[in-house]
Amino acid sequence: MQNTHETSNIADPPSHPRMFLLKVFNFTFFAGLAGLAPFLVLYFEQFGLSGSQIGVLTAIPPFITLFASSVWGAIGDATRQHGRIMWVAVAGAGIFGFLISQATSFSSLIPIVILYAIFIAPIMPLLDNSILGMLGKEATQYGKFRLWGAVGWGAAAPLIGLVVERSGLDWTFPIFLGGMLITLFVAFFMPVSQKGIGKEFKSGLNILLRDKELLLFLGTMFVIGMGLGIVDIYLFIRLDDIGTSKVLMGFTLTMGTASEIVIFFFTDRLLKHLGTSRLLKIGVGALLLQLIGYSFLTVPWVAPLIQILHGPSFAGMWTAGVTIANKRSPEGMGATSQGLFTSALFGLGASVGLLFGGYLFDVIGTALTFRLAGLWVFMILIFLILAGRTRWGSIFSVVLSEE
Numbered sequence: 001m002q003n004t005h006e007t008s009n010i011a012d013p014p015s016h017p018r019m020f021l022l023k024v025f026n027f028t029f030f031a032g033l034a035g036l037a038p039f040l041v042l043y044f045e046q047f048g049l050s051g052s053q054i055g056v057l058t059a060i061p062p063f064i065t066l067f068a069s070s071v072w073g074a075i076g077d078a079t080r081q082h083g084r085i086m087w088v089a090v091a092g093a094g095i096f097g098f099l100i101s102q103a104t105s106f107s108s109l110i111p112i113v114i115l116y117a118i119f120i121a122p123i124m125p126l127l128d129n130s131i132l133g134m135l136g137k138e139a140t141q142y143g144k145f146r147l148w149g150a151v152g153w154g155a156a157a158p159l160i161g162l163v164v165e166r167s168g169l170d171w172t173f174p175i176f177l178g179g180m181l182i183t184l185f186v187a188f189f190m191p192v193s194q195k196g197i198g199k200e201f202k203s204g205l206n207i208l209l210r211d212k213e214l215l216l217f218l219g220t221m222f223v224i225g226m227g228l229g230i231v232d233i234y235l236f237i238r239l240d241d242i243g244t245s246k247v248l249m250g251f252t253l254t255m256g257t258a259s260e261i262v263i264f265f266f267t268d269r270l271l272k273h274l275g276t277s278r279l280l281k282i283g284v285g286a287l288l289l290q291l292i293g294y295s296f297l298t299v300p301w302v303a304p305l306i307q308i309l310h311g312p313s314f315a316g317m318w319t320a321g322v323t324i325a326n327k328r329s330p331e332g333m334g335a336t337s338q339g340l341f342t343s344a345l346f347g348l349g350a351s352v353g354l355l356f357g358g359y360l361f362d363v364i365g366t367a368l369t370f371r372l373a374g375l376w377v378f379m380i381l382i383f384l385i386l387a388g389r390t391r392w393g394s395i396f397s398v399v400l401s402e403e
Helices: 017-033 037-046 051-079 083-102 108-119 123-167 169-187 198-209 212-234 235-241 246-265 267-273 276-297 299-308 310-327 334-387 393-400
Strands: none
Touching: 017 123, 017 169, 037 051, 037 083, 037 123, 037 169, 037 235, 051 083, 051 108, 051 123, 051 212, 051 267, 051 334, 083 108, 083 123, 083 169, 108 169, 123 169, 123 246, 123 267, 123 310, 123 334, 169 267, 212 276, 212 310, 212 334, 235 246, 235 334, 246 267, 246 276, 246 299, 246 310, 267 276, 276 334, 310 334
16 A cells, blocks of 8 residues: 655655654654663663673664664665655564563573664664655754654653653563554654655665765764763663662653753754754763763762753764765665664664673773763764864865855
8 A cells, every 4th residue: 555645855844734743753753762762771680681691682773773774774765665664663663672571581582682673773764864855955954853752752751760660660661562553653644755766776875885975974973873872771770870760760861851852953053053063073072971970970869960961962963963964865865874874873883882881881880881981982072173184184074064
């Protein structure tokens, strides 16, 4: 059955009624994800796994993302079936995310987590490609749509934290499944960009992979992802170490998403006045302060204050990355380009960071692990600041330029 809500090359203005469903999808997807993603490491810890085993399991999704996001996006661009791929991805993510709770051993967890990662990988690249494709020349309005994901996450997180506090971590799985079922219902009706390159996909891919500026940017996203993965995935383990309640953990996420909403709302102005280069540097600087702040944290109630930095760190970097991937994409290769960006940041980068992080937790503890991650991010920030002054830095400045 052909989805009558799929679209091709026509850009709709941000106020178009059909565009509202893209906001709803963002809200429901991230509200559901808030029921699983932040609590998963605590579930693995409760399961009796070591830090190294947790590191392996948490590194699987980003490692799979490294390949799956790009492959799913490429299939969509080649077949122009982005809508059907979105349906399959949301359904598969919901099913296998729930089945994690049915595993009985570390070895049985691995294949389920792999399948969960395969299906969840293309959802955000396909969604971002649809939003940007429909906005057309008004792409700077992207943040007005993406902020609804932060609203969904922020609204759900404290409520889920309260449920977990009273009833246990097992409740996170049916909550997540329910969120994905609602999201799947929305996906059947929302507009999904079907703009693809079709039979000319191979030539488009060659152009994309020969873009030195884009490849340099993706490499930078990889090293940033190593630090971002630590604070995104292992935050609750760090907070649990200092005796933070589940309710306060949920409120910490809410404070982070509140600041994220503000950044996403003003991204059009930030891009106009700061540009992608400065916005990216500010994001990396905020991530550095987050990691260092959590590494020295001893009083649980301070955590929500530190998490305010999540707005500029995640939303700032994400907006800059999505914008650059969109600008560097050849005609009809938008989903592939967004998949490569996601693969670099939340794929290879995050998986490497999480593997090392899980090992370091066992050896030096959570505080020093966050501090070492902060040192790594500091080196990235220095690189970004000095890049334009080097001989090859001009290449980097080209990809970050606003022209």
